[in-house]
Amino acid sequence: MDECEIAYTAGLFDGEGSISLVRQRIARFHSPQVSVANTDREVLEWLQKRWGGSIVTKQPRKVAHSVSYDWRLTDRRALSFLQLIRPYLVIERKIRRIDLLLNDYIACTPRNGRYTKEMSEQSKRWWRPFSPYPSIPYHFM
Numbered sequence: 138m139d140e141c142e143i144a145y146t147a148g149l150f151d152g153e154g155s156i157s158l159v160r161q162r163i164a165r166f167h168s169p170q171v172s173v174a175n176t177d178r179e180v181l182e183w184l185q186k187r188w189g190g191s192i193v194t195k196q197p198r199k200v201a202h203s204v205s206y207d208w209r210l211t212d213r214r215a216l217s218f219l220q221l222i223r224p225y226l227v228i229e230r231k232i233r234r235i236d237l238l239l240n241d242y243i244a245c246t247p248r249n250g251r252y253t254k255e256m257s258e259q260s261k262r263w264w265r266p267f268s269p270y271p272s273i274p275y276h277f278m
Contacts, residue, residue: 138187142187143221143222143225144225146184146187146188146222146225147222147223147224147225147226148225149173149180149184150171150173150222150226150231151226151227151228151231153173153174153175154171154172154173154231155171155172155173155174156169156170156171156219156231156234156235156238157169157170157172158170159211168211168212168215169211169212169215169216169219169238169242170209170210170211170215171209171210171211171215171218171219172207172208172209172210173207173208174195174205174206174207175205175206175208176203176204176205176206177206178192178206181206181207181208184208185208188210188214188218189210189214190208190209190210190211190214191208191209192206192207192208192209193206193207193209194206195207216238216239216242216243219235219238219239220239223235223236223239
């Protein structure tokens with residue numbers, strides 16, 4: 138992928154993207170997910186072709202609304218994606234959240250999913266600044 142495509146992707150992500158921690162299955166810990174929402178599926182298919190991931194269709198809640206779509210990328214692929222687009226982002230809030238993920242999440246998350254007590258405590262401390270709702274506790278299994 139060339140630099141122009143990475144910069145274009147960063148622009149899309151700055152405008153329409155989000156970063157979250159999701160639990161894919163009940164038996165797993167939360168993992169990073171990036172997503173881009175749009176009503177133009179072609180834009181999201183472009184992302185999927187270059188970065189992988191999946192596209193989810195969201196039905197409108199009101200008659201006047203359009204069908205919308207979410208492109209999603211999770212786990213380590215999401216982290217790799219964020220690492221590549223990070224230099225081209227301009228929205229400070231997103232940059233701060235990405236920096237937290239890239240610097241702290243990896244350090245306190247074992248690749249095999251087996252947390253030591255120390256890692257679990259470190260993850261709980263890390264959660265507060267990442268969460269948009271820091272007063273809500275983050276519970277690990």
